[in-house]
Amino acid sequence: MKKVLSILVAGFAVFLTASCNQSGSGILFDGKDCSKWNINEGVSVKDNTLALAGAEAKAILKNGKYKDFELTMELKTSPGAKGSVWFHTDSQLSKGYHVAINNDRTDPVWWKMTGSLESVRNLTKSFIKENEWFQMHITVNGKAITIDINGEPVVEYIEPVDPYRIAPNTAAILSEGTFAIISDTPNEIECRNIVVNIPENQNIDIKAQQAKAIDEQSDEIIKLHQEDFPVLDYHVHLKGGLTKEMAAEQSRKLGINYAIAPNCGIGFPITNDDEINAYLKEMRSQPFIMAMQAEGREWLTTFSQEARDEFDYIFTDALTFTDDKGHRTRLWIPEETWIDKDQQKYMDMIVDRICSVLTEPVDIYVNPCFLPTPMNEKFDEFWTEARMNKFVDALAKSGKALEINELYNIPNKAIIMKAKAAGVKFTFGSNNVTPNVSNLEYSLRMKKECGLTAKDMYKPKIKI
Structure with a gap:
């Protein structure tokens, strides 16, 4: 009996120790009292907010020991302000994950916007305006990290058994620890209503969670995030039954940001300004960059400049044109392509049409x-040397970016290398015709073989 009692007492003591080790739920900042935080110069309480201004301003929660939690706060950034919210960190900020605070669309590091789980799931779009209050909600549940902005999920990440991390991100793994709010610029970040909630009686099956995780040792996408390369598929279509909800879920799962592009032109889903405006009204608040695919050569007279300018960017191809015999040609449809017996002559015409489209x-x-x-x-x-040179010269003079295309695995390495040498910017594009958007395999192979860096990638002009 004494032995059983001793075991029960010991077990109860372990339970108490585990319970006491986890900090509790509660208000972390009530608008007045910041005594729960270690703050440095540049942090102050004003107008019921915790305000951070300065490239080294920081507020670190005292004695925080959180593992599974729900952290909610409201934030506002002044123009140009950048920072991050840290969790599972310590007083030296030597470990843990950090979530980006950045609504500056002029930032040259444009792929780490608000809500990014930095260097693990970087986001290319923030749909929050500067000088506008928004809510950030961070949840850790076992090995699952979820980040919501204004109630919308932007990151859903499961940490695998063997996470892929490189310096300086090797300590960005789940453990336990405190919270911190950091400013990276002189511009002000304001915080209010900071609350943490600890879920009760959770029975989390970690193995089941991690069975759903991506194997990061063989995943090329996490490597891009780790090296701070913009991870964006610039050319995704809602086709083959792919809905915006499905696309958003797939994007979060794979860690690839999507730019959604409707086909706009005569005989395509969008044919006039009113349809553009209706489409953008529905899609603008979604976590996608908004692109326009301009179809045919008559798109310039089909849509007004004002309507076209509402997209974040516009792209087109040279697959539709009038050939030398007056045929309206669509190169991807054999029945609408009339190739001369002299294929070299026909090829010269294709190059001429491409150079014309580039204007x-x-x-x-x-x-x-x-x-x-x-x-x-x-x-x-x-694609001879002379034809490649003619094309790349016209492309460089036009100032347009060049897509590396997944559907057709084009262009080839030789063209990409010439374009890079000419200072051309690049994009990666699935151009999917089914719900299965690519993992950018061809683009990533060309990135490696051609030595493309973040500076070589086209920066969208994002509007919200």
Whole structure:
């Protein structure tokens, strides 16, 4: 009996120790008292907010020991302000994850916007305006991290058994610890209504969670996040039954940001300004960059400049044109492509049409250097040195970015290398025709082989 009692007492003591080790739920900042925080110069309480201004301003919660939690706060950034919210960290900020606070669309590091789980799930779009209050909600539940902005999920990440991390991110793993709010610029960040809630009686199956995690040792996408390379698929369509909800969920799961592009032109889903405005009204608050695919050569007269300017960027291809015999040609449709017996002559016409399209007022040239069947079987032969030089010269002079296209695995390495040498910017694009958006395999292979860096990527002009 004494032995059983001793075991029960020991077990109860372990339970108490575990319970006491976890800090409790409660208000962490009530608008008046910041005594729960270690603050330095640049942090103050004013107008019922905790205000941080200064490149080294920081507020670190005293004696915080949190593992699973729900952290909620309201934030507002002045123009140019940047910072982060840390969790599972310590008084030296030597470990833990951090969530970006950044609504500055002029920031050259444009792929770490508000809500980013920095260097793990970077976000290319913030739909929050500067000088506007918004709510950030961070949840850790076992190995699952969820980040919501104004009630909308922007990050859903499960930490795998063997996370892929490189310096300086090696300590960005789940453990336990305190919270911190950090400012990175002289511009002011304001915080209010900071509350933490500890869920009760959780029975989390960690193995089941991690069974759903991505194997990061073989995943190329996490490597891009770790090296601070913008992870954006610039060319995604809601096609084949893919809804905006499905696309958002898939984007969060894979860690690839999406730019959604409707096909706009005669005979396509969007045919006039009113349809553009209705589409953007529905989509603007979604976590996607908004692109326009301009179809055919008559798109310039089909849509007004005012309507076109509402998109974050516009892209087009040279697959539709009138050939030398007056045929309206769509190169991807064999029945609407009339190839001369002299294929070299036809190839020269294609290059001329591409160079003509490059004078149109778009931001990105997509489906680049496409050749119709059966000419595509000799892609490298038809794209001679002289033709590549003519194309790249016209592309560089136009100031347009060049897409590396997943659907057709084009252009080839030789063209990409010439474009890079000419100072051309690049984009990666799935151009999906089914709900299965790509993992950017061809783009990432070309990135490695051609030595593309973040500076080589096109920066969208995001509007909200």
